[in-house]
Amino acid sequence: MSRVDGYGRIDRSRTLTFTFDGEQYAGHPGDTLASALLANGVRRVGTSVKLDRPRGITAAWSEDPTGLVQVEEPFPEPMLLATTVDLVDGLVARGLGGRGRLAEVPDTARYDRRYTHCETLVIGAGPAGLLAARTAARRGDRVVLVDDRPAAGGSLLGTERICGRSAFDFVADTVAELRADPDVRILPRTTAFGHYDDGFVLALERRTDHLAQPPRDVSRQRVWRIRAGHVVVATGAHERPIVVEDNDRPGIMLAASARDLLHRYGVLVGREIVVFTTDDAAYDAAADLERAGARVTVVDPRPGAGGSATHHARVVGTSATGSEDGAVTAVTLDDGTVLPCDALLLSGGWNPTAHLFSHVRGALRYDAELGAFRPGEPLDGGTVVGAANGTFDLAGCLAEGRGETPEPVARRTHVLWRTEGEPARQFVDLQRDSTVADIARAVASGMRSVEHVKRYTTIGTAHDQGKTSGVIASGITAELLGVPVESLGTTTFRPPYTPVAFAALAGRQRGRLYDPERTTALHAWHVEAGAVFEDVGQWKRARYYPRPGEDMEAAVLRECAAARTGVGILDGSTLGKIDVQGPDAGVLLDRIYTNMMSSLKPGRVRYGVMCGVDGMVIDDGTVLRIDDERFLVYTTTGGAAPILDHLEEWLQTEWPELRVSLTSVTEQWATFPVVGPRSRDVIGAFAPHVDVSNAAFPFMSWLDTEVDGVPVRLARISFSGELAWEVSVDGWHAAAVWRRLLDLGAPHGITPYGTETMHVLRAEKGYPIIGQDTDGTVTPQDLGTEWAVSKKKPDFVGRRSFARPANLDPLRKQLVGLLPVDPDLKLPEGSQIVELTDALPPPPVPMLGHVTSSYRSAALGRTFALALVKGGHARIGERLTVPVDGALVPVEVTGSVLFDPEGTRRDGEPSVR
C-alpha cells in the first residue's frame, strides 16, 4: 500500500470496493480511480496503442496522456481518464490497449442543457479565480464560477498561507461568501470546454457519477450554455515534462502531480524517488515527498540550483530491470551515474493553460524565461489571470484575481525539451506513441509548420489534445529546424478542452425529440387506419394505406384507380398557406408571381408560379382571392416557410411602401382534396345547400359555407386532372369533417389515399413537384408552363432573366414524359439519360438529363416517368436510352401530360356530369 497517514482529503472512515482488470481493491470516498489504483500499488494501467508498451498514470488530472480506462460498471463508457473518474462502490474498470469499446447497451441516462447569463464568468476556482469571482460579486455583478474539480481551491495543497490564514480556510470563507450571494452561481465538477465569440462559453457539468445512489430525477451530465459580459480565464497551468529515453514507463510522472496525489489523496507514488527538474517548483514537491517518508534525489542540470544533495546532471534514460509491471527501477544520468528508484518525477517548467483564451483567437506569445507560450494581447471581453497568464507565484495570482498588477517575480526555468538519447524511444506524445524520431522524420520530409508536424506525427491529437506534449513538440521541432521556437509558434487549441460525450451535446434532442415532428389534425386517424408514413420536412405524412396483404405498389394502384374512377380523399393539410392582406396585396402578388393576380375576382382561384430574379422556378401553387384586399396563397409543403421569407424580404427591403401584411396560416387550416368523378356526389351530400353543378360552382372557384354550424371552405381545385373539391376547415373540426366526408362517400367507395398516390396522379397529368422535378435551374418555360407567364405585366421577379441568352438556349433541359418501351419496367428516379444506343460509347458519355419522377400507372396500364432532357420539347417522339444497372433501357420521349391531355375530366366524366 502506498497510502500514507496524515495526508489527503479522503474519507478514510469509509471503504469502497472496486474492480480493476478483474482484481478487487479497496479505496475511499474522495479517491479517483487513479489514486485508488496507485494506493493499491497498481502502477501499470494499460498498454500503448501502437507499441504495446506498459503505461501508467503520468499526471494527476485531466492533462494525463496515458491513464485511459474502460469503465464497465456502474455506467459503461469507453476511454475515460482514471485520474478524473470518481471512485464509487462497485466500480468496475479495466485498462486499455490504446482503444476503447463503445457500450453495447443503450444509454439510459438523461442528459440536459441549461442556459445562463451573467456579467462575469470565472473559469477556475483556484486562488486567482476565487478572488476574481469575489471581486466581481462585491461589485454587484451576476457571477458564474465554474471549476472542473469537486471542490474549489485549484492547485492549493493546504500548506500555504493566505492573508495570515491557512489556504483552505481562506478558500472556505471565500466560497461561503460567494454562496451567500444570490447573484453568484458556483458550478463544481464543471469543465468549461469551449469559448466562443462574444462571451459564449460551453461547460459540461458532471452531476451524478460521484454519487453512490444517483437520484433518478437528476440528469447525469448537463451542458451549460453561458453568455457572459466578461470572461475571466483562471485555468492554472500544466507542468511540462522533460523528454528522456524510455520516459514512458509506469512510475514516471510529473513532479507536481506526485505532490498533488500526496496532498489530495494521501498517496505516496514511490519510496525511492528521483526528481529530474529544470525548475524551482519541483523542490517543493521533493521536500513534501521526503517529509511523507520517501527518499528523494534531485537531479537538476542548472549550475548552482538546489542544495548540496542535488546532482548537477541530466537524466538520459530509465530502466525497468526485474520489474514485473514494467515500472521504472532505475535512471541513468549523463555522467554515467545509475540511481535506483521506484519513481521518476519530471519537471521542465510550466505551460499556462491558455486553451480557453486561444479558442477565441487570443494570440499566444513565447516567453523565453518560462519556456512557455502565454497569452499575448488581451482580448475584448476577457482577461486571463494567475498561472494561466504565466503568473505562477501565489501572491501574484491573488493580485491578478483582484484585478491588480502583480509584483514581477524572477523565474529561473532552464528550458530543456529533451536530453540526449535514442530518439525512437524518446516519447513526446505518450498516448499516440509518437517520439522525437517521428518529429525528425516530419522535419526531414520538409515540414516547417508545427501544424503540419502535428498532423504528420499525430502529436497532440489524442484525448488530451497535447496538454503536456504540444509545447515540447514545438520546442523539439524548432531545435531540429535550427530556428527559435518563438518564430515557430505552437499549434492552435480548439474546443473541446476535454472530451465531451456526444450524448451530453445531444442532451434531450435524441430519438423522437431529435427534430420536431409536425403532424396534421388527422394524425390519429391516419395511425388508426394503418397508414404508412413518410417524412416530408418535419411533417409526418400518410404515404399510403395498405390493406392486408398489399405492398406499396398494390395499395397505390388501388388508391389511384379509386380517384380516377370513383372518389378518393387526401389529407393535404401540410400545404403552406399565407394570408396576404392590405390595400396593395394585389400589387405585391403581381410583382412576385409570373402571372397576373390582381385581376383575379373574389371567389375565384388561380394557379401561379414564382421565380427568383434569375428566372428559375422556386414555388408554385394556387391563390384564392378572398376580397379586394385579401388573398390566400397556397405554397408547396416545403415552400411554406421559405416562400413566406421570400415575400417578406421583397416587401421589407424593396417595396416597403406597399401596404401589405403577411401571416402564415398553414397550421390554421386543414385541407382535404376530395377527388374523382364521384366527388360531386360526396360534396353535394356534405353541403346540400350548395349548388355543386359546373355552372354554379365552376372549376377554379371557391366559397365559404357552414355545415352543421362549422365554417368550411369549398374550392374547386384539381391536382389530379379529375373533378375535385378541396374542403378546408379549422383544425378543431378537421377530424369530424373528415369522418363525415368518409361516411357520405362510403356508398361511392370513397378511398383515402396518401402522398404516393397524389404523386402518381399529378405526374400522369405532368404537374411538376417543385424540388423533385426541378432543382433551381429550371424555368417556367422549361416546365412547359409559359401559359402562366404574363406577357402583359411590364415586370415581375425573374422576368428580365427570361430574355437572357442562356434562358433562350434551345438545348436547355426541359420537362418531358418518358415511356419505357417495356411497359412493365419502372425507371429508377435519378437515372441518367443518353442518346439511343445498344452499346455505350467510351466515356465520357454525353448525358442528356435525368429521370425526376417515375411510377406505375393504373390509368395508363403501364409505367411512365417525367424527366429533364436537353432540348426535350424538340425530342418528343424520339427514342433515348436510360442505363439501369448495366442494362440499356430504351424509352420513348413524350409530352409531359400523359393522361387526359385534352383536360376533359376536370368537370367530371361526361356520364356523371
Place this chain on the structure above:
Amino acid sequence: MQLIHCPWCGPREEVEFHYGGQAGVAYPADPAVLSDEEWARYVFVRDNPKGRFEERWSHSAGCRRWFTAVRDTVTYRFER
C-alpha cells in the same frame, strides 16, 4: 456563436438570424432597359471585400425584420 444586435430586439444569438448578403443592391428601376450584362451584374455579382462590409440581415427567428449591419469580414466584428 456571436451576438448580433437587432435594431428592434437588441443583442440576440446568431442562430436567430439569416444572412442576406451585400446591402444596398437595389432592384433596378426598369430591368427591361438593362443590357444582359447589366442585368447579370445585378443578379449574380456581389462585392467580396476583405474588411468593412455592409450586409443585410434578417432576424428570422425573432421579430422577422430585415436590417442593414456593417461587419468586418476579417474579424467578424459588427460595427454598432
